[in-house]
Amino acid sequence: MIVDCAHYRAGVRQHEEALGIEDAARIAAAAVEGEFVWLGLRDPSDAELDLAQRDFDLNPLAVEDAKETHQRPKLEGYDGSVFIVLRPARYVDESESVEFGEIHLFLAPHYAIAVRHGEASALQPARRLLERSNLLRHGVGAVAWAVLDKVVDDYAPVVDGIDNDIQEVEEDIFARRDDSTQRIYFLKREVIQFHRAVAPLLPALEALERGAYPEMDRELRGYFRDVADHVRRVEEQITSHRELLTSILEANLALLSVRQNAVVRSISAWAAIIAVPTFLASIWGMNFTHMPELDEPWGYWIALAMMAVAVASLYGFFRRIRWL
């Protein structure tokens, strides 16, 4: 599905309505310095991709990649053109999970094709923002920046969501509420997957920052450095999330042990409280002929009183040593 497609000259959009793929390709082929076409596709059919490949003469290996999702993020130069794979993410609060989309970017001097799969990181707002700035005159490199910036900015709420979950888990385990093992484990799994989406971006952005792709306008390097810096921050946060979750799992184990200690103690205390009067009763249940207290009228009451005293003092004792 074509989301939007426009022709830009000297950074200015030439028309409001979206072009078709064939028109766009024709304009791109005829474009001169300072002109380019930006085509945005969402969840395209294979037919649309094949059309784009034929018309724009895209690299077949790259198009192959764009058809299947679950790629790893990367940036590859095919002489004169650049192919970028991104994995945008969004945090789904209900399921405490991170959902990944996928964006494929084909960049050549006179066209930029952005293919988006999934919910995360809608690109239309990035296009609108860029059209209002004066960066588009730097050419397709500006499109690359805008898309990268959007995707990386959208990582921030994911990081915050995980941060928040970690804090909830911390509270849960130290308040000794329900067992949180499952939640901790699945959080950790999310973090590991998130890391896989983010980490490979860094070398790609550093290559852009260093100017490894001469197709990108030199003046954009500062912008790519800025995005790289955000990625570094996200990655450091993910790394500490991982470490924290590992520590939480260990702390959880210790707390379970502490809790078991407490349970065993309180159970034992109650066992003692019932065992002692039972023992007393069994004494007076013996059948010796000569047990003077048995015949006393107050015998039974004294016995009951002794049992009560035993229970009370044991209870008091166990309270004092904090077993109860």
Added chain:
Amino acid sequence: MIVDCAHYRAGVRQHEEALGIEDAARIAAAAVEGEFVWLGLRDPSDAELDLAQRDFDLNPLAVEDAKETHQRPKLEGYDGSVFIVLRPARYVDESESVEFGEIHLFLAPHYAIAVRHGEASALQPARRLLERSNLLRHGVGAVAWAVLDKVVDDYAPVVDGIDNDIQEVEEDIFARRDDSTQRIYFLKREVIQFHRAVAPLLPALEALERGAYPEMDRELRGYFRDVADHVRRVEEQITSHRELLTSILEANLALLSVRQNAVVRSISAWAAIIAVPTFLASIWGMNFTHMPELDEPWGYWIALAMMAVAVASLYGFFRRIRWL
């Protein structure tokens, strides 16, 4: 055993039937630019290998390696020729294990010899595919690519199989079914072995991508980069499998502790439920002469009722605090 052996000129197979080793060697020796011979052997006898070595003048150290299996994957250049060791894998569902084969590739400007040991990654389909493409005109480098691509593509179902097992184990431990420790451990062992088969491929492919072996046609570099990219993806997946399995083992330990807590609690609750009426019975089993309730006609029934009440209220109490 010779699986197939053919003579290619300008990317076109010259005949349908398979050549013998000696004929192949003769053609290779006489080959000019654009011609080569592709010999495919499976589980060859030492005699076949020695024949191939003599006729093709293969490097003795490489042939030595090809005779014994359990090599590590590698790519080595012997001036003018290249020797590649690969460890294809296949996932055996019944035993939840990964089975490794071994492929040795001898490449020189005018011949490519592929020696396969074991079940994994049959190469004949790769040859058929390549013969239908127009890549064979790039020479033996195309053979190297086809074999590498086949082996690496065949890693995908292994990764999926492990993925699937991990999900099953997750379900098992969080549903608190049988103890999964053994299954987790053996999965981890498979993953460690799989990693050893995959990881050394990366530097080899990066060398091909960088063009370290001038014998390989320059235009194939993009193809090798593509394979390298797949290997990177597989490796990242294996790395997260490892991490996940480590976390599962830890979570499992915590869950065992939780379960033990639960068992101890429910046992203790039942112990209390039986201890209290036993205590009551022991009171009325005392032999004091003056125990008024003993002589009442309703005494026994009241006693039984009190016991029933004690049992019921303890049961209710333990249900309320979730020990039962």
Added chain:
Amino acid sequence: MIVDCAHYRAGVRQHEEALGIEDAARIAAAAVEGEFVWLGLRDPSDAELDLAQRDFDLNPLAVEDAKETHQRPKLEGYDGSVFIVLRPARYVDESESVEFGEIHLFLAPHYAIAVRHGEASALQPARRLLERSNLLRHGVGAVAWAVLDKVVDDYAPVVDGIDNDIQEVEEDIFARRDDSTQRIYFLKREVIQFHRAVAPLLPALEALERGAYPEMDRELRGYFRDVADHVRRVEEQITSHRELLTSILEANLALLSVRQNAVVRSISAWAAIIAVPTFLASIWGMNFTHMPELDEPWGYWIALAMMAVAVASLYGFFRRIRWL
């Protein structure tokens, strides 16, 4: 809020009172070799930052960063100017936590703008000290050094505070006082965060030491090396804190297990001490007609004595094997 702002010529402050932003910018614009302006802002409003940006013509991306806090430490050159982000820290003893501030430094040949957020690392003392030294004649590089040195020096009490907490925790767990799991965990979290504030400084300082920024006076390199050395020391200490806390968590788990062993043993000992006399009583509670000892006048006393002896010898036995 402007903390201080002064014009320096040949390392000497030209006036005592603080300049306004516009005056400062005017002087900086007109400054010649050996002259610069040092503007110190604290928790500035966006309006102040925008004013500074317009007047000093600061890089918009850097100012964007300076407006939001929670940046990662970094050092970035924008041709002719340098932008530094620092995360000063201070240790809050009451809450055993590390509180982070943020300092942004804009450096150009003729001005240095320091923007501080939060409590940590007041910069006015560093300015006073620098004014009394003769380093200011090296230009804005000296300001960079003074600020870096102040921030890094202020890490020392944080390290000491954490050191101290770790020692307290060690004493606690080995003296088997209250459960320290929560405290250990939160200490570890602080250490992880502290590491994130410190570690990225090192490559930045090494770049200064190597002279990657020609704007900095060559003679200051030794000073930057000195700061880098302090950062290295802090980082090594943080790394050992992390390792120690991991080990403490593990030792804690072992100690909990030891303690549980001790509890189970002492409980079992007491259970035995009460079970044996109860058993004896149940023997003499049997209703056999012919139990000679039942009719002896001394029978009961002997029975009680036997129980007492059983209790005493069991108690002695359990003391001897250290279960009690």
Added chain:
Amino acid sequence: MIVDCAHYRAGVRQHEEALGIEDAARIAAAAVEGEFVWLGLRDPSDAELDLAQRDFDLNPLAVEDAKETHQRPKLEGYDGSVFIVLRPARYVDESESVEFGEIHLFLAPHYAIAVRHGEASALQPARRLLERSNLLRHGVGAVAWAVLDKVVDDYAPVVDGIDNDIQEVEEDIFARRDDSTQRIYFLKREVIQFHRAVAPLLPALEALERGAYPEMDRELRGYFRDVADHVRRVEEQITSHRELLTSILEANLALLSVRQNAVVRSISAWAAIIAVPTFLASIWGMNFTHMPELDEPWGYWIALAMMAVAVASLYGFFRRIRWL
């Protein structure tokens, strides 16, 4: 003790009997291109080493090293000569331990001195093999290769021995036989020590492969690469052994927990089976005057039957829930 010492010219041994140190040194001093002396010492006395040092003018620091064992493996060039330290290993099955020897190699254009300490890796077979090959005409580099190859080949049975022990331990812990903690720990200790003997070899061999020592004949590089490849394989295997042993230790902990759960459950089941009939008996042991069943002739038998039924149904129940 001199094991063997011979003079080689153009790769051919000049005589069968072993030379003395002084003769060997004289021949080496007078040797021309293509000639060298190979001296093999085993557990030499300090006097022998001092003699060799004086006569061959060995580097005093290297000889100092050769006198004491427990060196780490290394390869050092002293202009014109090379000093190599190796740590051969052998697996001692009785004690499940790895025993390390030590080999010091002094190489110069016209002599090779091999000093061996301990049992592992006898070098005489390597000399015999080399004398039968045609490699000796490459000079002392061939000796270096033969010794390195022998030592590294002798690592294979050690790896296999450890592999085998790990499999036994796996079987033991999953069959829940005796506690294997001690065995796992000592295996891990062996693996750590083995790693220390093997890992430093790799950079040394890579230096030889790259040709860092021009004293070694260029044509031997392929041979050194082959040895380096074996070392890499051994190192990867050691690394997975380590990981496996870590996982086994963790799995062992989980299994101990599982086993404790099982024990606690079965104990509790038996406790319940005995507690219920005891409670029933205590009911009929009460002294109420009006307990109609007590006076029935069938009362006792019914009571015993009820107890039996209680025991049987509890037993059945616990079997059903798999606590017994």
Added chain:
Amino acid sequence: MIVDCAHYRAGVRQHEEALGIEDAARIAAAAVEGEFVWLGLRDPSDAELDLAQRDFDLNPLAVEDAKETHQRPKLEGYDGSVFIVLRPARYVDESESVEFGEIHLFLAPHYAIAVRHGEASALQPARRLLERSNLLRHGVGAVAWAVLDKVVDDYAPVVDGIDNDIQEVEEDIFARRDDSTQRIYFLKREVIQFHRAVAPLLPALEALERGAYPEMDRELRGYFRDVADHVRRVEEQITSHRELLTSILEANLALLSVRQNAVVRSISAWAAIIAVPTFLASIWGMNFTHMPELDEPWGYWIALAMMAVAVASLYGFFRRIRWL
């Protein structure tokens, strides 16, 4: 305090008695090629250091460092002079701890100043040794080597001490003596601190080995390589100590679990042994009118015998299944 101070010319000490700081500085200032002064201070007062700084014109940043201890080891060149910080260590057997001193070395072409803090690594023996060798003619570089060599050699007994403690701990935990958790933890802490003292030395020594400091005589490089090699060995040993201690902590946890299993089993066995006869007694304590055995003269004795048989067979059974 001045330990010793002498003037050397062509490697020969010019006088026996120690010079004062001022005389030494005067000689150093007037020294020509081949002459230098070696001043040894121990725990100097700030006044002595200030005097040395003024007279020898030492770098103020380095002197600042020399006044405070707890520096990290490092080697820094200040054009023409070199400043080295070392952390010698000694093993204190009584407290099983490692005690660190600190040595600061100021080296310039014509003087070497060694400042020592703390007990570890007295330098006077190193001076005596060096004076007897012929290395002093290489100038102050020889002093650097002698001090480094002394410090690194003194690490060996520390490594041995830790080795020994680890062996004791191993024996303790596998012999299941007292709980060793505390000892293991503090050993690990010592090892972590020791690592911090040793690890930073390596890059410094490698710089000396590579000849990064032209002030050091070229011929000494072999000597520095020798020291670097020792440091590498010490570092590898520390690394395995760390790993071993981590494994010991884990093994310890498993052993505690095993021990708890054993305790729980033996307790349960004893509980069963007492519960069964108690149950039998409670049967014959029932008050049924018709319990034929109660009236038999042999009833009581049979009952006692049955109890004894029950106890004996349970005991035998539990012995057989190894619970007792």
